[in-house]
Amino acid sequence: MEHTPHRTARRSWLVALVAVSAFVFSASQAAHADALDAVTKRGTLRVAVPEDYPPYGSVGPDMKPQGYDIDMATLLAKSMNVKVELVPVNSANRIPYLQTDKVDLIISSLGKTPDRAKVIDFSAPYAPYFQGVFGPADINVKTASDLAGKTVGATRGALEEIALTDMAPNATIRRFDDNNATIQAFLSGQVQLIAAGNVVAAAIIAKHPPRMPEMKFIIKDSPCYVGLAKNEPRLLAKVNATIEQAKKDGTLQAISMKWLGQSLPATF
Numbered sequence: 001m002e003h004t005p006h007r008t009a010r011r012s013w014l015v016a017l018v019a020v021s022a023f024v025f026s027a028s029q030a031a032h033a034d035a036l037d038a039v040t041k042r043g044t045l046r047v048a049v050p051e052d053y054p055p056y057g058s059v060g061p062d063m064k065p066q067g068y069d070i071d072m073a074t075l076l077a078k079s080m081n082v083k084v085e086l087v088p089v090n091s092a093n094r095i096p097y098l099q100t101d102k103v104d105l106i107i108s109s110l111g112k113t114p115d116r117a118k119v120i121d122f123s124a125p126y127a128p129y130f131q132g133v134f135g136p137a138d139i140n141v142k143t144a145s146d147l148a149g150k151t152v153g154a155t156r157g158a159l160e161e162i163a164l165t166d167m168a169p170n171a172t173i174r175r176f177d178d179n180n181a182t183i184q185a186f187l188s189g190q191v192q193l194i195a196a197g198n199v200v201a202a203a204i205i206a207k208h209p210p211r212m213p214e215m216k217f218i219i220k221d222s223p224c225y226v227g228l229a230k231n232e233p234r235l236l237a238k239v240n241a242t243i244e245q246a247k248k249d250g251t252l253q254a255i256s257m258k259w260l261g262q263s264l265p266a267t268f
Contacts, residue, residue, distance in 0.1 A: 035232040036080075039104055044085045047073040048103040048227075051088040055202050055259040056109040056127070056224070068127055068259040069107045069224075075251065076105070076226075079242040095120060098229055105239070106227030121230055123239045125223035126246075128256065128265050131160035134201045134213035135193035141216040147171035153191035155182045160195040163219050187211060195219065198260060205261030215262055223268070 039045050049069050050057030060066040065086050077084035087103050094110065097103045098120060109129060112122050133141065133152065141147060148170035154161035156175040164173060174191050176182040179200055186194040187209050194201070194213060201213055226239050246252040247268075256264045 034234055035104060035229060036235040036238055039080060039082055039235070042082070044083045045073070045077040045080055045105065046085045046087055046103040047076070048087050048089040048094045048097050048106045048108055049073055050090070050108045052090075053109060053199075055199065055206075068255055069109060071255050071259070072126055072226075073105070073107045075246060075255075076107075076239060076242055079245075080238065095227065098227055101229075104228075104235070108227075109224050110227050111222045112225050116227075119230070121228045121232065121236060123226035123228065123236065124243050125225055125268065126243050126252065127224035128198060128221075128260070128262075128268055129224050130221045130265070131158075131163070131195070131197050131219040132201070133164070133193055133195050133216045133219065134204075135216055136211050137214055139192055139216075141193065143217055144168040144171075146216075147193070150193055151191045152193045152195050153182045153185040154195040155179050158196075160197065160219050164195050167219065186213070198262065201262065202260045215265070218265060218267075221265075221267070 049065060050067070051059055051065060055067050057065060057067040057069045065088070070086065073086060074084050087097065089097055089106070089108055094106050094108050095116065098106050106120075107126075109127070111129065116122075133147070135141060139150070141150065144164070144167040147168040149172075151172045151174060152164065152168070153174050153176060154164060156177055161173070161175060164171070173195075174185065176185055179196070182194060182196065183200065183204055185191050186204070189211070193216065194204075198215075201215070204213055226243075228236055228239065243252070253264055256262060
């Protein structure tokens with residue numbers, strides 16, 4: 001059967017449309033290259049890390065970055081068989097660095113919030129970050145109700161001080177103007193226990209005082225997550241698999257003991 005000019009033109013139009021669609025799809029795929037492939041091809045994993053927030057990230061005596069987040073970045077790069085490139089950031093620019101492709105990951109004591117989840121994706125938690133009550137091993141406290149009759153030091157206006165006021169109405173809470181004063185009150189025995197963030201507790205432990213604090217219970221839990229660009233499922237799966245393996249084989253426990261001086265929380 002002969003083709004009419006109308007049918008021939010229609011077929012040509014359809015062929016052209018398919019070709020254009022294929023080109024647009026191909027261009028779209030190229031514009032959004034898979035992040036894990038890009039890291040592998042580059043041979044480096046670019047990670048945003050803190051440099052002024054010990055023990056998660058700071059500059060060591062040798063002028064090199066050190067801390068919990070730096071060890072985590074190194075572990076992830078090793079799992080991908082690439083080198084790690086550490087990019088110092090602060091709280092304000094870490095997410096913009098990820099969004100503008102200056103880094104592949106954020107490992108910078110990053111907490112998860114609904115607003116942040118709208119613009120970036122998050123891994124499973126890799127590091128504990130919490131406010132809690134700490135004290136010597138010989139003081140038996142497991143819950144807020146156990147604080148009845150105990151003296152607890154806290155920094156006035158801090159999240160833990162506000163929460164503990166509601167949680168433990170029978171505790172004697174002594175409030176101080178800043179973290180240093182709260183720490184000194186605990187070290188000197190003015191208070192039996194201290195309510196603080198685990199970062200503050202780590203700073204006390206680093207001094208190796210006679211009254212070495214251990215975690216009694218958590219007031220508020222807000223762990224750290226790895227931040228990733230939106231819609232990178234393969235990179236996210238790789239990061240999560242590495243974190244899970246590090247939990248199973250004790251690597252995360254060792255990092256926590258090294259930098260925080262504390263075991264990972266039982267609920268972690």
